[in-house]
Amino acid sequence: MKKTYIILFGAALLLGSCTRNPETDEPTPPHASSGLVIKASCTPATRTDIIEGKSTWEVGDRITVVYDGTAYVYTATEAGATTTFASDTGITAYDPSKPLTAYYPVTTVEGTVAVEPQRTITLQGTEQTNTACAPLVGTPLDKNLAEGALHVSFRNIFSVIELRIDAGELDSPAQSLAVEPASQEDFDGYLTFTGTVDPSTLALTPAPGGTGSKLTLHFPDNADLTRPQTIKFPVGRFISEAGLKLTLTTTDGRTYTKNIYKSGIRTYNEKNGIFSARHLAKALYAFASPGGIETADDLIEFAAAVNAGESLAPWQDERGFVVLLNDIDMTGIETWTPIGDAVCPLTGTNALTIESGRPFTGFFDGQGHSIRNFHMVCDNSTPNRAWGFFGALGPGAVVENLVFDASCSLAVKASKGTDCGILAGVVYDATVRNIVNNAPMSFDGSAGNVRMTMGMVGLAFASKGVVLDRLTNEAALTSEDGGNTGNGATGIHVGGICGFSTNLASSANPVIFNGCINRGDLTTKVGRASGIVAAANRYTHLTDCTNYGLNDNAFPRSGYARLGNITCITGPGIKFTNVVNRGDLISRTKGAAGGILCLVNHNDNEFIGCESYGRVISDRPDNDYKGTFFGQCKKAAKFRNCIAQGDVGTYNGGDCIMTGVNADNYMDYLGAYDASAVDVTPANILYRPAGN
Structure with missing residues (x-):
């Protein structure tokens, strides 16, 4: 019987090592072929191979040749760049008009090829390397059957x-x-x-x-x-x-x-x-043991390194993120210097400067871990200092995936103007996301009539932009008056999420609140208090934010508090979208109050899909800076698809008397507005959703 030889050449454009592993521990050459013998060669690996290795066939390597609808298995009889494949049940005659395809490794007649999801690596002796065994497919070259030799070109599939x-x-x-x-x-x-x-x-x-x-x-x-x-x-x-x-x-x-x-x-x-x-x-x-923060001592050392401007490598993972590797128990830590300890004055012309210190400007990933048993006491006596777990977060900083446990607390006892937040005192052109606070916050400072802030974040300031994404407060906030009689920019600002939000006077880049939720009750004696942000001063954008907390206020200066369950007051460039209030608001001292906000202050303000369902209680006359939606709106602000379904009433020494707002009279109790408020209409502010 005449034998036909098929010579298989590795492709000239071989871009993956086609070195083979033996498929048996000690393979032996098969017995003499009773059919077609295949001569095969394989080119060297590409020059990008780190070890400059040569591609070779190994004894025992097997291929499948699918010819004319039948699969034949061939086995290599020797090692080297060129080898002979033989089979005792191989092809006995070759007709070039019939299809032939060769596959490595062996496969089915259908030509199934695979990169399997699980694979065990076989290292080659002491060389500490393996062979790729990448699947190949070969086809005959045109007009290449001569003198019993069939040339087949293999290519890497993967x-x-x-x-x-x-x-x-x-x-x-x-x-x-x-x-x-x-x-x-x-x-x-x-x-x-x-x-x-x-x-x-x-x-x-x-x-x-x-x-x-x-x-x-x-x-x-x-x-x-x-x-x-x-x-x-x-x-x-x-x-x-x-x-x-x-x-x-x-x-x-x-x-x-x-x-x-x-x-x-x-x-x-x-x-x-x-x-x-x-x-x-x-x-x-x-691969080495990753950096990160495992203990309270690690956390304190990390904070000191930030404040000294030293390397953070011992606490960073392979991404360059500072990470928590465990829940951090701060039991016994009685004093605290914030991470990013800085003095950051905000001027009356809406400009913020870093006067001293070093804000944190890196990446911090809590990885879902909690801070536990941490009782932070802010007794700051330096004007304009940023104070909290982080002091100031500076441009480019990202802080995410962190929980403050209910065993923690924040007590603000500052004697000078301070921006204070359990997470951060100041967030300046930075991003904070996926933070949960379960720790109560209290204010009993004594700075007088200078701006003070308290919340999860004290002050958010945007030059290029700030993002507060999915911040959730579950804990109570309480506050004394601190000797501050102001209800404006120099007052005390307490917010479940943020105290004060604004941007650079020459910028339109916003502070963005997205998906923020407050469930904590506020019991305060300050001029401004809100569930989300006490003062939305300039270019503050709220989307999908909800307040569930009670806002109970007893500002000593009767008739002067400005209160709203989402915010107290708006500046230019404000946009509220799908913002909802479900909490009650009580002013015990005749404060100005609105379910969503107290004062709509600019014509360009927008309120889209905003809803208020809580009660607003104050001894002020109805619609005298008191209403289910706002305290007052005498601006051409935009209202669309809003709902005002709450109620208003008088405090009456604690024996509250409610008006009984309903679908027929609700427009009479939205708050004070005049003809300039052209969008305050039943078509834009409804009692029930359209169609109900």
Whole structure:
């Protein structure tokens, strides 16, 4: 019987190592072929291979040749760049008019190819490297059957990532390495794949459920992981703008993460429907115990480093974020210097300066952990100081994912003007998000008639912009009058979320409150108090914010308090969208009061989809700075799709008498307004939602 030889050449554009692993511990050459013998060669790996390795076939490597609808398995009989594949049940005759496709590794007659979601790495002896074993597909070259030799060109179906991993400094050996997108939102494609490939274009067709976005590589039990390893593995086709996240798990159950390709990664090329793979080599990545804050002592040292302008590396993770690694128990900590201790005067012309100190301008991720048993006492005697867990958050800072436990508290006893917040005294061109406060706050300062603020945030100031996103206050706020008789900018401002919000006089960049919620009751004796922000002074934008708390006020100066359950007063550029009040407001001393706000102060103010359901109680006459929606509006502000369904009444020494506002008379009790308030109409402010 005449034997036909098929010579398989590795593609000239091989972009991933096609070195093979033996598939048996001690493979032996198969017996002599009774059919077609295949001669195969494989080109060297690309020059981007870190170890400059050569691509070779190993004894025992197997391929599947699908010819004329039948699958044949061939096995390599020798190692090297060129080898012979033989089979005792192979092709006995070759007709070039019939289709032939070759696959590595072995597969089914359908030509199924895969990058599996779970894979065990086999390291090559003492070399501390593995072989990629990336799937290949081969097709015959045109008119190449001559003298019994059929030339077949192989190409990589999938790209190969090559990494140098060093876990030698870890306390326990590495067990597995997980690869996944750094951000699912910025990821398009798939990391793992099962399906078929078009041999001519390398276009892929996934099987049902055949794609995934996480790949896990397992290390063998007997591997020496105290030295760096070169890891090669095929991946699916994807574009990830934020790169990839590597998670190394050790045998003691701990995990260590690193983000790679932070500027983005694309694992394939495509032109006119023709796909090609890429080889993606990266330098050494050392995994070491991550930085972070584990104890109260760590937290104090971190705060001192910020205030001294020293390196924060001991407390940063691989992203450069300062992180909490545990809940932090502050039991026994009796004095506190804020993180970012700074003096930040706000002038009467709406400009903020950093007069002294160093605001925190980095990234802080609490990772959902809590601060516990921390009793902060602000006895500040320096004018214009920012005081809180953080003092001042400066331009570019991000603080997120933090909880203040109910075992904490904030007591403000300052003798000079202070912006004070349990989270931060001042937030200046910074972002704060996903913060929960369960700790009560109290004010008993003595600075006289100068501006003082208290809330989760004291003062929010925007030059380029501030974002307060999903701040939630669950705790009570209480306040004495502090000897301050002011109800304006020099008064005391107490807000469940923020005391005072404003921006640079020459800027239209806003302070944004998004999804903020106050459930804490306010019991105060100050000139301005609100569930969300006591003073929305300039360009303050509230969206999807809700107050549930009671606002109970006894400002000693009768008739002078300005109170609102969302805010007390507005400046120019104010926009409230889908803002809701469900709390009652009580003024025991004839204060001006409104369910949403006290005073609408500018024609450009906008109130879209705002709703008020609480009672407003004060001994003022109805519609004399008292109303279910506002205290007074004598401006051409915009109102759309709003609801005023609360009630008004008199305090009457604590024996409240309610008016009984209903769908027929509610327009009479919205608050004081005149003809200039052109949008204050039943079409724009309803008693019930439209259609009910």
